[in-house]
Amino acid sequence: MIEFSLTNEQELIQKISREFSQEHLLPGVIERDEKAIFPIEQVKIMGELGFMGMMVPEKWGGSQLDTLSYVIAIEEIAAVELATSTVMSVNNSLVCQLFMDYGTKEQKEKYLKPLAYGKKLGAYSLSEPQSGSDASNMKTYAKKEGNYYIINGTKNWVTNGINSDIVIMFCMTKKDIGYKGVTAFVIEKDTPGLTVGRKEDKLGIRATDTCELYFENCKIPHKNRIGEEGQGFKIAMKVLGGGRIGIAAQAVGLSRAALDASVSFAKERKQFGQTIGEFGAIQNKLANMAVEVDAARLLVWRAAKLKDQGKDYLRESSMAKLYASSTAMKCATDCVQIHGGYGYMREYGVERLMRDAKITQIYEGTSEIQQLVIGRDLLK
Numbered sequence: 001m002i003e004f005s006l007t008n009e010q011e012l013i014q015k016i017s018r019e020f021s022q023e024h025l026l027p028g029v030i031e032r033d034e035k036a037i038f039p040i041e042q043v044k045i046m047g048e049l050g051f052m053g054m055m056v057p058e059k060w061g062g063s064q065l066d067t068l069s070y071v072i073a074i075e076e077i078a079a080v081e082l083a084t085s086t087v088m089s090v091n092n093s094l095v096c097q098l099f100m101d102y103g104t105k106e107q108k109e110k111y112l113k114p115l116a117y118g119k120k121l122g123a124y125s126l127s128e129p130q131s132g133s134d135a136s137n138m139k140t141y142a143k144k145e146g147n148y149y150i151i152n153g154t155k156n157w158v159t160n161g162i163n164s165d166i167v168i169m170f171c172m173t174k175k176d177i178g179y180k181g182v183t184a185f186v187i188e189k190d191t192p193g194l195t196v197g198r199k200e201d202k203l204g205i206r207a208t209d210t211c212e213l214y215f216e217n218c219k220i221p222h223k224n225r226i227g228e229e230g231q232g233f234k235i236a237m238k239v240l241g242g243g244r245i246g247i248a249a250q251a252v253g254l255s256r257a258a259l260d261a262s263v264s265f266a267k268e269r270k271q272f273g274q275t276i277g278e279f280g281a282i283q284n285k286l287a288n289m290a291v292e293v294d295a296a297r298l299l300v301w302r303a304a305k306l307k308d309q310g311k312d313y314l315r316e317s318s319m320a321k322l323y324a325s326s327t328a329m330k331c332a333t334d335c336v337q338i339h340g341g342y343g344y345m346r347e348y349g350v351e352r353l354m355r356d357a358k359i360t361q362i363y364e365g366t367s368e369i370q371q372l373v374i375g376r377d378l379l380k
């Protein structure tokens, strides 16, 4: 059952996240993008507001809210700055969720609590130079030696890789057996043998930090393993299924921002003696954007609701991400088109939407991977 009305609590979350975005994100958003500045202060405030562990139970330091509240907050934050919503999304729906579902009591106490309080920041490291979509094709290897694992290898495209305190890292503990050899670990960033690479120079979400991580005889105790040896791939996939709902919500936020900016501009900009909004060509674009933003949001809310109800949501989460990310790209491109020459100038902030939108079709599984997940589910 899908309820279209929000509870008082969900409306409050929407209000708080909207106010936070206007007050703390909007003022520096263009500068953070231009200079690739990580939103340290903003993330700290988000921690104080309870936004860094929204779905984590109170006893583990979180806000104990449902997934719908989480996607509502992500939408509001992404509508102003996609980059900050990415930092939030990785911490919430990948790192905290993984500890909630698979962490031991000791791991929850030591890692989940500070992550959920916003005192520490987490990263999620799955990809390697040769393995992106083909996620289990990893070379990074953890060799068991007594009570320790010795890790060697390179991970890449690690979001929050620089500013995080801990990293959830997936690597092989058995070679040549494919996904059955993948194991999940929690790595503290100051562990000897772990070196953080340079900050990548990116097309969009430039305020996030993305980097490589190099493991050279990095020694970690057994108690840093999450789940059993060989369970890592399924853990990674299960958690990504939830993470993709968050990415879809980000895409909805960005699409909405593109629509709002387009409507405002269409009402003000005059050409040929009338506002451009009076031209059918512009109205058609606005109408299509509005329909797609609402359709994308409904897909996101459905996936969130299914997750909250404890039902299967794998297909629905991929459907939401596939559709919402494509909507974000289309809305952002149309927004720039409607703004014409102004849209192409950095100062107006809408070209950033177009650059930022692209990543939603790539990370946490490309659009092609979402199609694969949906297709396989339909045919099973």
Ligand code: CAA
Pocket (backbone or CB within 6 Å): 090, 124, 126, 127, 132, 133, 134, 135, 136, 157, 158, 159, 179, 233, 234, 237, 238, 240, 241, 314, 363, 364, 365, 366, 369, 372, 373
């Ligand atoms: N939940 C639980 N188990 C799952 C699962 C899921 N969602 N998906 C697959 N599995 C299981 C399968 O059932 C299978 O187990 P059995 O043999 O016991 O049945 C096993 O895992 C292997 O599954 P597949 O044969 O389907 O594996 P595959 O190699 O064909 O890969 C894939 C499937 C969907 C393509 C997967 O590799 C994938 O999702 N790739 C994309 C990776 C990705 O999203 N990367 C994002 C990086 S993280 C990131 O971007 C974070 C960030 O920084 C913002």
